[in-house]
Amino acid sequence: MPLSPFPFGHALATAVMAGLLAAPAAAAQGEKKARQPSGKKAQRKPARAEAPLRDGDAERRLLEIYRLTAEGHARQALPLAERLVRDHPNFQLAQLALGDLLAARTRPVGRVGDVAMPPPAAAARPVPAQIPGISLASAAAAPAPQALPPAAIDTLSDLRAESRLRVDALKARPPQGSIPAQFLELSARTRHAIAMDASRSRLYLFENTDKGLVLVADYYASVGKLGTEKQAEGDQRTPLGVYYITSRLDPATLKDFYGAGALPINYPNPLDVHRGKTGSGIWLHGTPPSQFSRAPLATDGCLVLANPDLERLLKTVEPRTTPVVIARELRWVKPQALQAERQSFHDVLEAWRSAKSQGDTRRLLGFYAPEFQSHRNQDLQQWSQALQAEAQALQGRAVALKDKSVLRWTDSSDTMVVTFGEVTEGTRTGPVKRQYWTRKGARWQIFFEGVIG
Amino acid sequence: MKHASCPLSRLLRIATLSALLGMPLAHAADDYSEITQLLRAGKAQEALVKADQRIAANPRDPQLRFLRGVAQADTGKQADAIATFTKLTEDYPELPEPYNNLAVLYANQNQLDKARAALEMAIRTNPSYATAHENLGDIYAKLAGQAYNKALQLDATQANSLRPKLALIRELFSADAKATASKVASSTRAPAPAPAPAAAPAPAATPAPAPAPAPAPAAAPPAASAAPAVATPAPAAPKAAAANSAEKDVAKAVHAWAAAWESQDMNGYLGAYAKNFRSQNQSSRAAWEKERRERIVGRAKITVGISDLRVHVDGDKAQARFRQQYSSGSMNVSSRKTLDMVNQGGHWSIVRESTGG
Numbered sequence: 001m002p003l004s005p006f007p008f009g010h011a012l013a014t015a016v017m018a019g020l021l022a023a024p025a026a027a028a029q030g031e032k033k034a035r036q037p038s039g040k041k042a043q044r045k046p047a048r049a050e051a052p053l054r055d056g057d058a059e060r061r062l063l064e065i066y067r068l069t070a071e072g073h074a075r076q077a078l079p080l081a082e083r084l085v086r087d088h089p090n091f092q093l094a095q096l097a098l099g100d101l102l103a104a105r106t107r108p109v110g111r112v113g114d115v116a117m118p119p120p121a122a123a124a125r126p127v128p129a130q131i132p133g134i135s136l137a138s139a140a141a142a143p144a145p146q147a148l149p150p151a152a153i154d155t156l157s158d159l160r161a162e163s164r165l166r167v168d169a170l171k172a173r174p175p176q177g178s179i180p181a182q183f184l185e186l187s188a189r190t191r192h193a194i195a196m197d198a199s200r201s202r203l204y205l206f207e208n209t210d211k212g213l214v215l216v217a218d219y220y221a222s223v224g225k226l227g228t229e230k231q232a233e234g235d236q237r238t239p240l241g242v243y244y245i246t247s248r249l250d251p252a253t254l255k256d257f258y259g260a261g262a263l264p265i266n267y268p269n270p271l272d273v274h275r276g277k278t279g280s281g282i283w284l285h286g287t288p289p290s291q292f293s294r295a296p297l298a299t300d301g302c303l304v305l306a307n308p309d310l311e312r313l314l315k316t317v318e319p320r321t322t323p324v325v326i327a328r329e330l331r332w333v334k335p336q337a338l339q340a341e342r343q344s345f346h347d348v349l350e351a352w353r354s355a356k357s358q359g360d361t362r363r364l365l366g367f368y369a370p371e372f373q374s375h376r377n378q379d380l381q382q383w384s385q386a387l388q389a390e391a392q393a394l395q396g397r398a399v400a401l402k403d404k405s406v407l408r409w410t411d412s413s414d415t416m417v418v419t420f421g422e423v424t425e426g427t428r429t430g431p432v433k434r435q436y437w438t439r440k441g442a443r444w445q446i447f448f449e450g451v452i453g
Numbered sequence: 454m455k456h457a458s459c460p461l462s463r464l465l466r467i468a469t470l471s472a473l474l475g476m477p478l479a480h481a482a483d484d485y486s487e488i489t490q491l492l493r494a495g496k497a498q499e500a501l502v503k504a505d506q507r508i509a510a511n512p513r514d515p516q517l518r519f520l521r522g523v524a525q526a527d528t529g530k531q532a533d534a535i536a537t538f539t540k541l542t543e544d545y546p547e548l549p550e551p552y553n554n555l556a557v558l559y560a561n562q563n564q565l566d567k568a569r570a571a572l573e574m575a576i577r578t579n580p581s582y583a584t585a586h587e588n589l590g591d592i593y594a595k596l597a598g599q600a601y602n603k604a605l606q607l608d609a610t611q612a613n614s615l616r617p618k619l620a621l622i623r624e625l626f627s628a629d630a631k632a633t634a635s636k637v638a639s640s641t642r643a644p645a646p647a648p649a650p651a652a653a654p655a656p657a658a659t660p661a662p663a664p665a666p667a668p669a670p671a672a673a674p675p676a677a678s679a680a681p682a683v684a685t686p687a688p689a690a691p692k693a694a695a696a697n698s699a700e701k702d703v704a705k706a707v708h709a710w711a712a713a714w715e716s717q718d719m720n721g722y723l724g725a726y727a728k729n730f731r732s733q734n735q736s737s738r739a740a741w742e743k744e745r746r747e748r749i750v751g752r753a754k755i756t757v758g759i760s761d762l763r764v765h766v767d768g769d770k771a772q773a774r775f776r777q778q779y780s781s782g783s784m785n786v787s788s789r790k791t792l793d794m795v796n797q798g799g800h801w802s803i804v805r806e807s808t809g810g
Contacts, residue, residue, distance in 0.1 A: 085600065092604045099600035106590040106597070115601045150765040150774050152605040159604060226787065290606070 055312035056217060058088050058292065063170055065097050074101055091292035093166070096159050112163050113156050115148065158295035165201045165296055166220050172200075178332040179206070179213045182242060182325045184342050184416075186213065187403035192317045194245075194284075196221060196303060197330040198228045198238065201296045203284075203305060204330075205313065212335050219309040221284075222294040224301045228328055230267070233279040238301050238326060239267045242407045242417050245322045248314060249283070259286020260307040261314045265324050270436045270448035271415055274371070284324070286310040320453065323407055345406060345416060348437075348444045357398040359391040368446050369438060375450025383449075397425040403432075414439035419452070488520045497527035515545050522551070526558060534558055542574070549575035549582040556588055565599070568592050699766040703794060706801040707764075707773045710792075711757040717749050727795060727802035753782035769796040 061084045068077035081098040088094055096113045103109050148156065180195040186208050193206045193213060203221040206213040223238040224230070230239035243265040251261040262285035268277045279301065286307040287294055293306045303326070305313070355364040365384050372380045402421035409415045416437040423430040436448035484507050491500035501524035508517050522537035535558050541551035552575035559568035569592045575585035601607075706725065713721030723742055732741040749755065758778035765772045770793070777790040793805035 085603075089603065092606065095600045095604035099597045099604055102593045102597035102600060105593040107594070113601075113604070115605070147765070147767070148605070149607070150763055150772055152607055153763060153765070154774075155605045 055309045056219060057308065058084065058091055058094070058306065059166055059220060062091075062094055062097060063166065065094075065101075066167065069097075069101065074104060077101055088292050090290055092155075093159055093163055093293070096163070112160055115156060155295075158298075161296050162201075162220065162293065169200060169202050169218065169220065174204070174215060174218075174330075174332045175334075178334050179215075180204075180325055180327070181331045181333045181338065182327070182407050182409060183213060183323070184338055184345065184408045185404065185406040186323075187405045187419075189403045190321050190323065190405055193323050193325075194313070194317065195325040195327070195330055196223075197327060198223050198240070199329045203303065203309075205316065217309075217312065219305050220293060221309075222296055222298045222304040224299050225297050227297060228326070230279055230282070230301055231277055234300075235279070236300050238299070238303065239272065239277070239279075239282055240326050240328060240411070241267075241269060241271060242409045242415075243267055243269055243282075243324045243326065245284075245317060245319050245324060247319045249285075251286075254285075257288045258283070259288060260310045261286060263310075263313060263317070263319070269417075270373075270375075270450075271409070271417075274373070274436075274447060284310065284313065323405070325407065325409075341408070342406070345408075345444070349401065349404075349406075349418065352446075353399060353401055356391075357394075359394055359396055361388050361391050364391075367444075368449075369440075372445075372447050372449075374448070394424060399424050399430075402430075416444065485516055485520065488517075488524070492520070492523060492527060497524050500524040501528055513544075515541060515548070519551065519554075522554060526554070531558055531562065542571075546574075547578050549579040549585055552578065553582070553585045553588060556585070556592070560588075560592060560595075565592055565596055569596070699771070699796075700764045702796075703764045703766060703771045703773055703801050704762060706794065707759060707762065707775070707792060710803065711759050711777075714749065714757050715755050717752065717755065719746055719750060722749065725803055726806075727797060727804045730802070730804055730806075732806070755779070755781040770794070771796070771801060 061080065065077045065080050065084065068074070068080070078098075078101045081094060081101050084091065084094045085098050100109050100112065100114060103114060182195070183193060183206075186193060188208070188210075190208050193208060195204045195206070196202070197204070201220055201222060202218055204218045205216050207216045225236040228238045228240050230237040245263045246266050247264055249258075249262040249264065251258065254262060262283040264281070264283045267282040268279065282301050282303075284303045284305065287304060294304050298304065352364070352367045355367065361384070364387055365380075368380055368383065370380060372383055374383055374386070378386065400423045402423050404418065404420040407417040409417065416435075416439075418435045418437060419432065421430055421432050431451045432453040434448075434450055434452050435446050437444045438447050484503075488500045488503050488507070491497070491503060501521065504517055504521035504524055508514065508521060511517060518537060518541055522534050522541065525531075525534035525537060535555060538551045538555040538558065541548065542555065545551065552571045556568040556571035556575065559565075559571060569589065572585045572589040572592060575582055576589065579585075710722065710725035713719075713725060723745065731738065732744075756779070760776045760778065762773060762775040765774075773792045773794060775790055777788055779786045779788070788808050791805075791807045792803050793807075794801045795804050
């Protein structure tokens with residue numbers, strides 16, 4: 001029998017979250033096959049197997065609490081919230097949900113994080129008889145809505161934003177089988193790829209299988225305090241572009257602030273350098289002990305993930321070969337849709353390879369842009385000498401491009417980031433090179449080339 | 454824990470208890486009322502002695518034990534009181550009242566989870582037990598407050614959100630006692646304008662949330678309940694309005710400060726700062742003013758944009774936090790700024806200026 005102390009208790013909680021989850025109920029339909037049988041399991045599971053350090057687990061549980069609440073099962077949601085908070089006391093959003101669920105048992109809760117006590121709460125008590133002396137005294141104390149300190153008001157609005165973003169990520173799933181348009185071609189040596197959609201505070205992890213890229217997980221992630229499009233050192237923005245993970249940093253060597261560890265990326269990349277961008281030390285890293293996750297806009301430019309999520313990345317991705325695309329908004333396309341683009345750039349690259357194989361330095365030089373710079377800061381003049389020397393050394397032997405990856409970055413200009421092993425005929429291995437091509441009208445030219453391994 | 458004794462003594466549920474147990478022995482009833490009188494008169498120590506004496510003769514009598522528990526709580530013997538009520542719940546698991554009082558004791562020790570469990574038991578034994586429902590509501594509110602504090606990373610000491618709820622607990626207990634056992638309740642609140650102490654038949658089962666119990670003490674309670682209902686919103690409104698206009702004044706002062714800066718109006722700019730304003734970087738007011746003049750007067754066109762302005766007013770003090778977009782010539786800096794301001798004779802002046810955060 002429902003023991004609802006106050007008739008409005010759960011009706012109101014429903015109103016709160018219904019707004020939040022209005023659409024996801026529909027979105028969930030699409031996943032019904034997966035969801036339906038696990039529905040019951042989901043409720044039992046946390047009780048039995050507490051596995052707080054599974055990536056994405058805390059968010060799944062939070063969204064389940066939201067869903068139950070939205071469907072009017074606040075009573076079932078409450079114990080789940082209590083368990084989530086017990087497992088992750090530093091998950092502020094879970095604490096907020098718990099606060100709402102508890103508060104909804106005593107007063108109307110109008111929105112997520114309804115922290116302030118509204119004046120009617122005291123009057124709404126269905127207790128008829130009161131002695132004026134007593135009730136007046138407390139009426140003076142109770143109804144004034146709690147003035148939150150300004151810092152807490154900011155925290156609250158950050159938490160609401162985080163909540164909204166997490167729910168939206170559940171609502172708007174990337175179309176099945178589609179990939180971010182930047183991943184034009186990935187070599188089999190690239191085992192994983194990462195893409196960040198800053199507008200959604202969402203980071204996607206892909207596995208590069210023999211059937212192409214497959215989305216395996218996606219996580220809430222924070223970006224710079226002032227958003228994206230990093231230009232300069234200290235501007236508290238996250239860079240936009242195509243990057244690679246350069247190394248894996250052991251948490252033992254890092255401050256607590258970075259949590260489970262860190263994966264630095266190669267900002268500023270040659271395109272950034274070319275554009276005069278400054279700054280350094282852009283990492284994917286975890287969260288400090290006091291916070292399970294950070295506000296959507298919180299970092300000095302890094303991408304910050306919850307520790308369990310970052311741990312999965314640390315365990316999964318390989319430094320040097322794992323690309324990280326950071327976009328304001330990701331454009332998701334079917335891999336087939338990239339076929340024409342891929343082919344036409346393949347032809348460009350093939351022309352370059354053939355010029356190089358034939359030792360035709362004049363034709364080869366035509367592929368290099370006037371503003372070219374090598375990784376040793378050689379300009380085009382010095383580079384042409386290097387090319388000539390290389391041509392002589394090749395003695396007409398052909399070169400082959402192995403394990404080719406092509407990433408496309410389009411903003412005010414159009415850039416291809418090409419990575420390949422350059423293998424000379426008669427040898428089995430060769431240097432790994434990376435080129436940055438820029439499109440000028442219909443023509444592609446190389447503005448950076450270097451050996452990376 | 455001064456609250457502890459008051460609510461408990463108001464919680465005496467004698468009529469309820471004896472009715473439920475169905476064993477109102479004549480001689481015992483005298484004992485009960487004597488102890489109750491002592492408790493009501495604030496003579497908890499005497500009540501405890503008396504209860505102990507009577508219990509020596511009737512060691513199992515639940516009524517006496519219940520009263521002893523109240524007397525223990527009133528004399529500050531929290532642990533004893535908890536033991537007494539715990540034992541009662543074991544011996545008489547069907548009685549909700551011992552659970553309820555146990556919960557109040559736990560709540561006073563801030564053991565909210567235990568308090569909650571006890572109240573949930575009280576409700577399970579008697580689903581219409583209004584006191585437990587309301588107490589549970591308060592426990593939920595307190596737990597919600599704790600969760601909110603953790604969510605917002607507030608110190609429990611900093612967030613006073615719990616205090617008003619404690620006051621409410623007190624109020625609720627008294628209100629409920631009145632609704633269910635009006636005789637006891639009304640005389641407990643001695644200074645009240647004496648509602649007729651009719652021994653209302655008010656059965657325990659009557660759910661308090663319904664305005665039903667009103668008829669017994671005649672017109673008094675409706676009037677009483679009407680009063681706070683009206684009174685509640687009334688004081689809030691002007692206060693809110695005042696706060697609102699103060700916030701507007703502060704916002705206006707911030708914009709005036711930025712405008713003076715933009716137009717390089719040094720009198721207006723420096724005038725926005727209180728006399729006792731001290732820069733963190735400059736030793737004296739004069740040195741600071743000189744530095745500001747150098748940095749402002751004669752510069753290329755200055756613009757100072759203000760966005761995300763948040764104002765927090767606390768009496769004569771206020772804090773304005775915003776994002777400041779400063780530009781002059783090729784310089785373009787966006788930063789977070791906090792101005793601490795005070796109201797001096799109706800004029801908001803800056804006493805502290807800090808960047809970042």
